[in-house]
Amino acid sequence: MTIIDEAPPMTGAITARGVERSFGSVHAVESATLSVPHGKVTALIGPNGSGKTTLMLMLSGLLRPDAGEITVAGADPRTDAAAVRAAIGWMPDQLGSWDNLTCLQTLTLMGEAYRIPRTAARARGAALLDRVHLSEFANRPARVLSRGQKQRLSLARALVHDPQVLLLDEPANGLDPRSRVDLRLLVRELAAEGRAVLVSSHVLAELDAMVDDAIFMSKGRTLGADAAAMVADARLKYRIDAIDPAALHAALTEGGVDFEPTETGAITRIADEANAAQALGWLVRHGVQVHRFGPVGSALEQTYMAMNEERR
Ligand SMILES: Nc1ncnc2c1ncn2[C@@H]1O[C@H](COP(=O)(O)OP(=O)(O)OP(=O)(O)O)[C@@H](O)[C@H]1O
Numbered sequence: 001m002t003i004i005d006e007a008p009p010m011t012g013a014i015t016a017r018g019v020e021r022s023f024g025s026v027h028a029v030e031s032a033t034l035s036v037p038h039g040k041v042t043a044l045i046g047p048n049g050s051g052k053t054t055l056m057l058m059l060s061g062l063l064r065p066d067a068g069e070i071t072v073a074g075a076d077p078r079t080d081a082a083a084v085r086a087a088i089g090w091m092p093d094q095l096g097s098w099d100n101l102t103c104l105q106t107l108t109l110m111g112e113a114y115r116i117p118r119t120a121a122r123a124r125g126a127a128l129l130d131r132v133h134l135s136e137f138a139n140r141p142a143r144v145l146s147r148g149q150k151q152r153l154s155l156a157r158a159l160v161h162d163p164q165v166l167l168l169d170e171p172a173n174g175l176d177p178r179s180r181v182d183l184r185l186l187v188r189e190l191a192a193e194g195r196a197v198l199v200s201s202h203v204l205a206e207l208d209a210m211v212d213d214a215i216f217m218s219k220g221r222t223l224g225a226d227a228a229a230m231v232a233d234a235r236l237k238y239r240i241d242a243i244d245p246a247a248l249h250a251a252l253t254e255g256g257v258d259f260e261p262t263e264t265g266a267i268t269r270i271a272d273e274a275n276a277a278q279a280l281g282w283l284v285r286h287g288v289q290v291h292r293f294g295p296v297g298s299a300l301e302q303t304y305m306a307m308n309e310e311r312r
Pocket of ligand 1: 023026027028029046047048049050051052053054055
């Protein structure tokens with residue numbers, strides 16, 4: 001995974017440079033600069049109120065920026081809204097569904113709104129319901145769907161016109177574990193088909209397995225090289241737990257290794273898997289009874305926690 005850490009060239013499926021938007025005195029987005037490529041899944045990560053939804057609304061052409069440049073599939077949402085709408089599939093964090101329409105009617109109507117002939121729109125709707133595992137609800141009104149099922153209908157709706165760019169705002173919200181795995185696989189498939197996918201979520205462990213790139217937002221700003229360095233550092237951290245933590249600390253000190261002691265062992269930085277294998281062998285040869293040894297966990301989660309940020 002790479003982190004976008006510098007002003008991108010204005011290529012890519014979505015690009016934004018110096019984008020700003022305020023609501024009265026609230027600077028929801030102060031400065032956003034990013035590039036989202038085709039064929040990849042890019043995460044948009046930030047605390048509550050950091051400006052993710054506002055940014056996504058601007059990228060999708062639903063909200064006008066006060067300043068800055070945006071292109072989506074080569075078009076500017078301010079001057080060529082129709083081209084942007086045709087290129088983009090938007091999954092909002094809450095589906096505003098037409099409760100009395102069936103799932104299939106919802107997708108058919110949506111397809112017709114994109115000028116797909118009714119028969120083709122219906123066939124496409126049925127195929128999409130199958131893809132999000134909602135076929136059995138095709139002829140049931142959307143109001144009977146559970147929250148997670150509504151999320152899946154929302155994703156199908158975003159795909160109706162076969163968009164090349166997908167903006168997914170908290171798509172895993174309300175999904176059960178099985179549906180989260182399905183979502184992850186589906187999102188990877190959509191990227192493998194060449195689409196650009198920008199996905200915001202608070203479930204970072206899940207994003208780790210889903211995304212190729214990450215963009216961090218804090219207080220209305222996209223973070224650059226600082227966040228990239230933090231993710232790179234987080235990836236190096238290993239947790240070592242031993243039956244006798246004091247013996248582990250003594251061995252690490254003797255070996256001249258920098259570490260943070262923990263109650264059950266230590267956290268240290270290891271450059272790569274070959275070094276990890278060497279370090280483990282060395283500890284065992286020194287008689288340390290190691291019972292757990294591995295990367296600390298989700299690099300995105302750790303970076304997020306390390307971000308010097310206040311919720312707002
Ligand atoms: N229509 C609006 N009017 C006034 N303030 C708004 C409006 N929309 C957003 N804001 C403010 O802008 C800031 C950014 O909000 P935004 O919804 O973009 O954040 P977010 O990162 O998506 O948050 P969350 O993770 O909670 O969904 C917040 O302080 C919010 O209160």
